[in-house]
Amino acid sequence: MFALLKAACKAPVRTAAALATAAMLAACGPMPSGGGFGGPALQPGDPVKVALLVPQNSGTSGDAVLSQSLENAARLAMSDLEGVEIDLRVYDTGGNAATAQSAANRAVVEGAQIILGPVYAGEANAAGLAASQGGVNVLSFSNNTSIAGGNVWVLGHTFENTGQRLAQYAVSHGKPRGVIAYSTDVQGQTAATAVRDAVARAGGSIVAEVPHEFTQQGVVNAVPQIKSAVETNGADALYLTANTAGALPLFSQMLPEQGISSDTTQFVGLTRWDIPSQTLDLPGVQGGWFTLPDPNRTAQFNSRYGAAYGSAPHPIASLAYDGIAAIGALAAQGRGLGAGDLTQGAGFQGTGGVFRLLPDGTNERGLAVATIQDRQVQVIDPAPRSFGGAGF
Known part of the structure; x- marks a missing residue:
């Protein structure tokens, strides 16, 4: 982002x-x-x-x-x-x-x-x-x-808007206990802060955090730490702040190899997982949740x-x-x-x-929640069409 x-x-x-x-x-x-x-x-x-x-x-x-x-x-x-x-x-x-x-x-x-x-x-x-x-x-x-x-x-x-949409959806769908995996660069830290705040507002909790260096070795080293954090704390959601140009492809490959995937712990992505289209082929994004603008309007x-x-x-x-x-x-x-x-x-x-x-x-955008099934994007919660005129 x-x-x-x-x-x-x-x-x-x-x-x-x-x-x-x-x-x-x-x-x-x-x-x-x-x-x-x-x-x-x-x-x-x-x-x-x-x-x-x-x-x-x-x-x-x-x-x-x-x-x-x-x-x-x-x-x-x-x-x-x-x-x-x-x-x-x-x-x-x-x-x-x-x-x-x-x-x-x-x-x-x-x-x-x-x-x-x-x-x-x-x-x-x-x-x-x-x-x-x-x-x-x-x-x-x-x-x-x-x-x-x-x-x-x-x-x-913004990460704040995306985090709020995802956290509300995750907590309301039985995924209140989250782990955050994030890089220690500015992008990662900003996304992690957004998730922290959003999950708390949604009534859930962040049970563990795994920061890692923004390097290939940093990602490799983080994988066993993420596995331990998820299993030790009984997490039901794993928030990944990485994008397709960074750590997401590595996490997508290595975490399932360690037995951590959306089949057992819901992967939640703070970035777009549908772009570029090659991302849809990654094993770890299958079944994961992320947001996108209304695809029909786009x-x-x-x-x-x-x-x-x-x-x-x-x-x-x-x-x-x-x-x-x-x-x-x-x-x-x-x-x-x-x-x-x-x-x-x-x-x-x-x-x-x-x-x-x-x-x-800042701004608030009506976002859809989507998942990837069989390498295809599926909207699982449509973007709202209005804010109902609510004030501030």
Whole structure:
């Protein structure tokens, strides 16, 4: 999940599918306290001025393609709006915090009423600080919850959201005693914290934890420790924070060889186990649980994007669509772009289903719980279609 970190907060950890935006970085400076700004007023009938900040000329491989895909998705969302006109202006951040700050400053001066992006954690933090001077809110493509708050929201999928969905499902389906296996890098520790908190909120308990180094030998050494932790503590769920580009393939092979699998102890994955498709062949993922956005909605977006642009969207391009969809929905309702508007309890409909922005700058997405049977993905608990308008 924590796939795209750089700029002043550099050191990317990329997943195989690059399904998330920026990696956790505690070193980034804090955003202003509070719950965002009231935002510039929207005048009925006037175009909503949206600044899209992308790392077009960062020099990093793939960023130009990513940037174009984000813009394409934003414009696709604009074409779906009824009765709302968006004045979209694109600004290049260069993939670094200093340029992102300048771009945000320029966007505010040029009348931006809200900022969509940037991608990376350091950029988003810097852009948020700059935009705060003009009372403008920022919907970043990051999933780094350490930069969330003040006038910055993260649109990316977070471990907190995933952990909450999985823990509630596991505990309510007779799997209350969990073991966490996690790497000691930032991604692993962040995921472990999310699981810890989520299981406690769901009424379950974490009976043991097995941290391991983010190396092949570290994973090998962890396998007998995991086996012992599961058997000694009578665990009925094993939460694996690893992704397909990291330790998951090794765990998937070695744990069943030691007699630990979803047949005896439910495997629960904090990352997407269906991407890339080769992951479906791994022995240990069979019968495991993980989350994904509403697959029907996702397929519809991918199909429409492909028809419009002749290629598949970048894995995080959907976040740009979601941002425009939220902005357009508020404008259509005659609301503004202030914190109270952005955090409306009912949320918004996006490419993967319903989502909402929370007052602390994070987000909640309606996720489906899925499993893998005979190397095929099966949804075992559909994504919710609404939040029922619940407040906070």
